[in-house]
Amino acid sequence: MAVSVDDAVSAGPVRDHTPPARRFGGRGRAVLEVALLTVLAVVMLFPVLWMVETSIKENRDVYAIPAKFFDFKVTVDHFKDVFVSSSGGRSGLSVSFLNSVVVAGVSTVLATVLGVPAAWAYSRFALKAKKDQLFFILSTRFMPPVVVVIPIFLMYRQVGLIDTQLGLILIYTAFNVPFTIWMMKGFVDEVPAEYEDAAMLDGYTRLQAFWKFTLPLLVPGIAATAVFALIFSWNEFVFAIFLTSSDDVRTAPPAIAGLIGGTTVDWGLVAASSVVFAVPVLVFAYLVRRHLVAGVTLGAVRR
Amino acid sequence: MAGIEVTALHKRYPDGTVAVDHVDLSIGDGELFVMLGPSGCGKTTTLRAIAGLERQTTGDIRIGDTLVNDLPPAERDIAMVFQFYALYPHLRTRDNLAFPLRAEGLPKSEVHKRVEEAARLMRLGPLMDRRPRRLSGGEQQRVALARALVRRPRAFLMDEPLTNLDAELRADMRTEIKHLQGQLGTTMVYVTHDQVEAMSLGHRIAILNKGRVEQIGTPLEVYDRPASLFCAEFIGSPPMNLIEVEVVDGKLHSKGGLVLTPPPGLPRDRSLVAGVRPEALEVTEPGAEGSVPARVVSAEGLGDEVIYVVDHGGQRDVRVRMPPTVRFATDASVGLRHSGGTPAVYDVHTEDLVA
Ligand SMILES: Nc1ncnc2c1ncn2[C@@H]1O[C@H](COP(=O)(O)OP(=O)(O)OP(=O)(O)O)[C@@H](O)[C@H]1O
Ligand SMILES: [Mg+2]
Numbered sequence: 001m002a003v004s005v006d007d008a009v010s011a012g013p014v015r016d017h018t019p020p021a022r023r024f025g026g027r028g029r030a031v032l033e034v035a036l037l038t039v040l041a042v043v044m045l046f047p048v049l050w051m052v053e054t055s056i057k058e059n060r061d062v063y064a065i066p067a068k069f070f071d072f073k074v075t076v077d078h079f080k081d082v083f084v085s086s087s088g089g090r091s092g093l094s095v096s097f098l099n100s101v102v103v104a105g106v107s108t109v110l111a112t113v114l115g116v117p118a119a120w121a122y123s124r125f126a127l128k129a130k131k132d133q134l135f136f137i138l139s140t141r142f143m144p145p146v147v148v149v150i151p152i153f154l155m156y157r158q159v160g161l162i163d164t165q166l167g168l169i170l171i172y173t174a175f176n177v178p179f180t181i182w183m184m185k186g187f188v189d190e191v192p193a194e195y196e197d198a199a200m201l202d203g204y205t206r207l208q209a210f211w212k213f214t215l216p217l218l219v220p221g222i223a224a225t226a227v228f229a230l231i232f233s234w235n236e237f238v239f240a241i242f243l244t245s246s247d248d249v250r251t252a253p254p255a256i257a258g259l260i261g262g263t264t265v266d267w268g269l270v271a272a273s274s275v276v277f278a279v280p281v282l283v284f285a286y287l288v289r290r291h292l293v294a295g296v297t298l299g300a301v302r303r
Numbered sequence: 304m305a306g307i308e309v310t311a312l313h314k315r316y317p318d319g320t321v322a323v324d325h326v327d328l329s330i331g332d333g334e335l336f337v338m339l340g341p342s343g344c345g346k347t348t349t350l351r352a353i354a355g356l357e358r359q360t361t362g363d364i365r366i367g368d369t370l371v372n373d374l375p376p377a378e379r380d381i382a383m384v385f386q387f388y389a390l391y392p393h394l395r396t397r398d399n400l401a402f403p404l405r406a407e408g409l410p411k412s413e414v415h416k417r418v419e420e421a422a423r424l425m426r427l428g429p430l431m432d433r434r435p436r437r438l439s440g441g442e443q444q445r446v447a448l449a450r451a452l453v454r455r456p457r458a459f460l461m462d463e464p465l466t467n468l469d470a471e472l473r474a475d476m477r478t479e480i481k482h483l484q485g486q487l488g489t490t491m492v493y494v495t496h497d498q499v500e501a502m503s504l505g506h507r508i509a510i511l512n513k514g515r516v517e518q519i520g521t522p523l524e525v526y527d528r529p530a531s532l533f534c535a536e537f538i539g540s541p542p543m544n545l546i547e548v549e550v551v552d553g554k555l556h557s558k559g560g561l562v563l564t565p566p567p568g569l570p571r572d573r574s575l576v577a578g579v580r581p582e583a584l585e586v587t588e589p590g591a592e593g594s595v596p597a598r599v600v601s602a603e604g605l606g607d608e609v610i611y612v613v614d615h616g617g618q619r620d621v622r623v624r625m626p627p628t629v630r631f632a633t634d635a636s637v638g639l640r641h642s643g644g645t646p647a648v649y650d651v652h653t654e655d656l657v658a
Contacts, residue, residue: 126317194389197356202403202454203377216393 054271055079062268078272092247093273096255100277103165103251104233107172111229114173115180116222120210122181123188124196134185137178145175146238153242163244168251171239176229183228187221188214227284234281252277305367305457306332306490307353312362314348314514322348323359324514333488335481337505339495341537345514346494350460353492355379366457382451383460386467388443390435396422396446397431403454417453424483425449441472448480458490465500477503498538502526510534528647532654535578535647541610541622543578548648550575555648559616559639560595566645566658574651581624583643586611586631594638597621599631615639 053072054062061072085091121127122134152171153162161167191214199209241254250258256277259270309328315321323345330336338346351357353364355376364371371379382403390399400421404414422431425445435443444464451459461480465473481504484491495501501508502522510517510525510533518530529535535543548555548563550571555563563577587594597613600620604627611623611631621639631637650657 128317192387192389194385194387195391197351197354197376198383198385198389198391199406200356200376201354201379201381201383203406205375205377213391 051271051274054267055275056272057268059268078268079276081266081269082273082276093252093255093259093269095248096250096252097276099165099248099250100234100252103168103172104230107169107176107233108226108229110169110173111176111180112222112226115177115225116184116215116218117210118177119181119184120188120214123185124193134182137181140178141175149238149242152239156243161243163246163249165249167243168240171243172233172236176232179232180225180229183225184218184221187218187225191217224288227288231281231284306330306334307336307458307492308363308365309349309353310363310365312349312352312364313360314345314352314357315360321514323352326362326511326514326516328509328516328519330490330492333490335484335491335493335504335506337493337495337501337508338511339498339501339505339508339537340511342496344511346496346511347462349511350383350462350492350494354381354383354460356383380454380456381458381460382454382456383462384444384447384451384464386463388435388447390438390443390446390450392435395432395434396427396438399435399446400427400450400453403450407454417455421449421453424452425479440467441476444468444476445479448483452483452487452489456489458492459484461491461493463495464493465495466497473500480504498540502538510537512537528656529578530656532576532578532649535649539580541581541624543580543647544584544621545576545578545649546615546618546621547651548575548577555646557616557618559597559618561615561639561641563641564645566648569648569658573657575657576649576651578647578649579641580643581610581622583641583646584621584623585640585642586613586623586625586629587638587640589636589638591638591640594640597637597639599633599635599637601633602631613637613639 053069055078056074056076057068058073058075058077061068064072081091082097083091083094122130127133156162156167161170195213195217196206196209199213200206204212235253236251237253237257240251241257244250244254247255252273256270256273259266259273307328307330309326309330312323312326312328313321314323326345326349328336328349338349340346348357352359353366355371355374355378359372366379366381390396391402394402397418400418401414404417409417422428425448427442427446427449430438430442430446435446438446444467447464464480465476468476477500480491480493493501493504495504502525505522507519507521508525509519510530512533518525518534520528520530525534525538529538529543532545535545546557546561548557550556550565550569553565555565555575555577557563557577563579569575585594586597586599589596595615597615600612600614602612603610607627609625609627609629611625612619613621613623615621623639647656648658649655
């Protein structure tokens with residue numbers, strides 16, 4: 001099924017059509033703003049640009065002094081190195097990428113499978129102390145996850161989840177479920193309960209009514225929510241580095257970080273693997289860009 | 304088809320709101336029964352309890368001979384039309400209509416037959432292949448009605464189905480619903496807060512207030528003898544005039560001197576209010592025979608009639624319905640005359656009809 005995530009956003013937030021220049025006064029001000037923003041963009045984007053450039057430079061040009069901006073030899077060797085080891089088999093990095101796909105994918109699916117029905121229940125049913133429960137769920141996101149790294153580490157050691165993919169999947173799911181519940185509750189609230197009422201009168205059970213009528217209408221919202229969860233799990237670094245150590249379990253973020261630190265650093269490889277790592281996030285972020293903007297500007301995911 | 308019996312219905316929501324305090328209804332087989340009342344009086348809650356979408360706190364609901372208290376909505380065999388049409392947005396009209404039938408597992412040919420029949424009844428021909436988004440409000444509501452009737456349920460429940468339509472369309476749909484109900488002969492419970500709708504549709508009307516039934520009766524009964532002050536003020540536009548009266552020498556006397564014939568069996572020792580419909584009064588030339596002095600406060604010409612608001616014995620809101628041929632200026636001194644039969648009389652304190 002083709003799903004446009006943006007369908008989930010109604011006409012979009014009210015746009016302010018007043019040009020900035022008129023809002024703040026003088027033309028000079030507008031020029032200044034553009035100049036400052038340009039500087040900011042350059043500062044922010046230069047490392048990204050440099051990363052991409054480094055990933056396609058030949059090694060000699062990578063280490064050239066003075067640095068070569070334009071007239072370097074282009075190669076895809078670094079990208080080959082990301083996936084294929086020097087001996088010809090699969091590289092350690094490619095295993096890490098695969099681990100990342102598994103861990104992020106499974107934890108996202110789990111969070112969605114658990115969170116969506118929960119959000120539906122919170123939206124539809126009169127539950128005891130519903131507000132308090134929802135607040136409690138939200139409160140688990142108040143602290144930075146790093147705070148609980150040590151306790152989690154100790155607990156995981158007790159139950160043998162250290163250095164396992166399952167351990168990472170569980171912790172990522174735990175972080176994503178509250179988020180999924182909150183974001184999805186907003187989407188469910190917008191689907192009139194009458195659809196389910198009508199379906200129940202038509203002869204379906206409550207669960208069938210949810211499954212057949214509400215769920216299809218929630219698909220864009222689920223897609224958006226899942227992408228957020230996926231991005232979180234994909235990018236997660238702290239838990240990954242604390243809870244896993246062996247090469248065949250580690251996800252990509254700690255694996256890439258591990259490339260730096262020897263006596264010589266293969267910057268070409270670091271850059272290439274970073275590019276490979278960043279592409280999925282960029283693609284997904286592009287898909288949910290409107291939700292991202294809403295999240296940033298309103299400080300809330302969505303009304 | 305079946306009648307509906309509601310006995311001592313009480314519904315308290317988990318947050319403590321008592322939406323329905325005590326409701327008894329006895330709806331006959333094939334009856335078009337209207338529940339009328341102001342916003343928040345518990346109409347929707349009662350209807351949803353009948354549908355099984357809400358579980359009553361106490362009380363019994365019977366559909367036909369079956370006690371349905373513990374039956375899920377699906378097993379009650381009723382169809383409901385909502386104020387918000389609740390058509391499945393991802394389905395075309397045709398499939399929206401077919402859905403309840405497919406849920407029942409009817410064979411394809413039967414589904415097709417019934418869908419076509421409902422479409423013909425509601426004249427949906429050109430709309431069959433559109434999705435709800437591309438239908439106007441009135442069209443959506445017609446589809447919603449058609450969807451309710453394809454199943455041939457034992458009863459229809461309608462929750463303010465016309466509220467979202469504009470006035471003209473509302474009148475058309477009202478006629479259509481009434482006609483349809485008569486044709487099918489299916490029991491229908493129709494909820495509205497619009498008294499015109501209630502009067503024109505209902506075989507009988509139940510007037511609800513604060514989760515209780517104030518009166519049940521035919522439109523005429525409800526109009527002629529409202530059972531309480533609440534009903535008297537709720538039914539009729541403009542509503543009944545409530546005039547304070549005293550019993551002197553076997554007649555009802557208002558402060559302004561109007562004398563009314565009392566209904567039989569009137570208690571003597573209570574503060575009483577007479578309910579007089581605007582059309583039971585007349586504005587006359589001052590000093591006309593049988594009239595008492597009054598003064599015109601304002602006049603609202605409505606084209607086919609004029610509503611005079613007159614000051615009568617200090618009561619400044621006595622409304623009189625007059626034909627448009629009669630003209631009196633604002634502030635003019637006029638006469639006021641009672642031309643109707645015996646009025647309904649209410650006790651000021653209990654607010655109930657006393658005679
Ligand atoms: N789910 C609910 N939880 C708590 N209180 C509710 C709930 N639904 C309705 N109520 C309350 O119960 C009372 C009756 O509501 P109900 O919807 O039955 O009124 P109504 O007569 O249909 O009004 P309207 O004409 O506005 O539709 C109202 O005070 C309402 O606020
Ligand atoms: Mg209602």
